[in-house]
Amino acid sequence: MPDKLLYYTQFGLRLEAMMKYIPRTAVLSALILFFGIIFLFLSYTKLRRDSVPPFSKTDLEETDLDKIRQQVEQINPFFIKNKGQAPEDILYYFQGNNGAVYFTKEKIVFQNKYPIASEESSTTTLLVREVVHQMRFEGQQDDVMISAEDKQEATLNYFVSGVDVTDIPTYGKIIFRNIYPHIDAVFFFADNKLKYDIVIHPNGNPEDIQLAFEGIDELTVDHTGKLLLKTDAETVVHEAPHTYQQDGGSNISVSASYVVNRDNTVSINFGQYDLSRDVIIDPTFSSLAASTFLGGSSSxxxxxxxxxxxxxxxxxxxxxxxxxxxxxxxxxxxxxxxxxxxxxxxxxxxxxxxxxxxxxxxxxxxxxxxxxxxxxxxxxxxxxxxxxxxxxxxxxxxxxxxxxxxxxx
Missing domain, CATH: 2.40.10 (Thrombin, subunit H)
Structure with missing residues (x-):
């Protein structure tokens, strides 16, 4: 019996699901049926070939579908506003190929998908798995305000399971204002990566900042200053905090580093800085800095x-x-x-x-x-x-x- 996994589905919070085994025999049967239909279709097409005008390879390569695909690939990632297509807990979310990120008032939820082979019978089954971890600002203020900025051109329509929601706006930035007194958090994309800044305004106390995580097996800081969040599927990396203050057109570096506390929260130690200016803490989420295969012809x-x-x-x-x-x-x-x-x-x-x-x-x-x-x-x-x-x-x-x-x- 496979282990239970607690994960967020696309529009459902805190659902229990089983890891699903997909028999390859079922896949094979479906493929046989599919290619059988294709064979019948091609046989019929051959009979009518003379009545259909020929088309060239160039026509195939320059179809509108190809152009649409190219345009879609060039679209930058964005955050989607919840207008009723999702549970009310979710205010905004990002949906990617390998998972999603959900923003609620209390936490940010990261859902990652992992297709992996079954250890029990790698030749007959596939194992589909989803793993979730959460980040929240421990001790955040009750009156935190969450809003979106940088409206994107994309507008979405949602039609599924009797739910019709149209003209859903998308954004490039999510802002948590006043998570602590005079401290904000900003989530955005850069180089197609999800990033976040913590902005300490004048009179903000950096000691208020406490990051808490759930769904993490181990929380450590490596020798380069990166915060490592180990799950049972991978290690999620928060890059060492690039911290600075702006002075005109220049950025003045501020010393800062992660500290894992005894209660398993994470705080940030700071060096000296100008108390009259904003301090910007600028880490980056990263779950795969590098990847490689190593092996031979067998297991x-x-x-x-x-x-x-x-x-x-x-x-x-x-x-x-x-x-x-x-x-x-x-x-x-x-x-x-x-x-x-x-x-x-x-x-x-x-x-x-x-x-x-x-x-x-x-x-x-x-x-x-x-x-x-x-x-x-x-x-x-x-x-x-x-x-x-x-x-x-x-x-x-x-x-x-x-x-x-x-x-x-």
Whole structure:
């Protein structure tokens, strides 16, 4: 029985849903039916081909549909006003391909969608999943005013389930005014990314700012000052707060950093600044700074990840792939058995595979965790069934006593 997930549907708050399994047999049946209809249609079309004027490849490439698609792709993201098409809790929202963001008076809700393969039977089922986390301004004032600015050209009409709402306006900016005395929050898009500014006006107290999160497994600040929100699906990143004051046409930088408090709220520490001017805190939401594949021709499983002080990323797991990528002069460049442990090192931007090796014997070997010490040495642990799993001279146990054995390397 799949786990329950608490998530926001497109227009429903706090609904419980099950992760849905979509049988590929059903998909295959639908495809067979679809292509059967296409075959009949093409057969009929062939009989009438002589009565239809021919058209050129150019006609196909320059259709109005292509032009419309190009225009749609050029539209900047926008916020949509709720005029009754959504529950009254939602004031504005953004709907994207991979999720949505909902703005209520009390919180901002982030819904992310993840298509993932089922571990139980990756060859027969697909697993569709949605994960939600929430951000709110802890201790915000009751009289906070939420409004929209920067009206966009797009106007939407909504017709579904008996609900008809027309002329829905769209905006480029959402403003939470007076979340704390003399402090506002502004949400907007830049480079197609959702961003927010916290603006401290004169007489505003930066110590009032407390960000609280729900639906987060772990909340940390990394060595670069980024706020990391770990969910069971990904790590959402709030970039280190770029903080400044405006003086004429210039921006004067102000020192600021995130602090995770004992109650799991987040505050912001400030350096000195001009109390007579606005202070603008300018972070950016980011859920995917970099992404890469690593693997071979068969199944590859990641079980551990850690980074060093310079941002290099170390991973471990196990693989069935005899062509899993390894690097020259690595400890072991050759696949050994049923499954082998792998240990790999990436640059911080995931652009370079700096090192990668197999570790294993002739049977099953699987790593489950990885760690680094202060000198940069890598430690892994897991279990092995291989009687020839590599060991070093003088260690505690140099041979497999039978069955599954724990290893530390």
């Amino acid at each position: 590859d499983v990641l079980n551990g990840l850690v980074s060093d002080v310079t941002g290099n990323i170390y991973i471990t797991g196990y693989t069935w792939s005899f062509i899993f990528p390894t690097t020259t002069e690595a400890y072991d460049e050759v696949f050994n058995g049923v499954t082998d442990v792998f240990v790999s090192k990436f640059s911080s931007d995931l652009a370079t595979l700096s090192a990668s090796t197999f570790i294993g014997g002739a049977d099953t070997d699987q790593a489950g965790a990885i760690a680094l010490d202060s000198s940069g040495n890598v430690y892994i642990t897991g279990y092995t069934v291989s009687t020839n799993f590599p060991t070093s001279t003088g260690v505690y146990g140099q041979s497999n006593s039978g069955g599954d054995e724990v290893f530390v390397a």
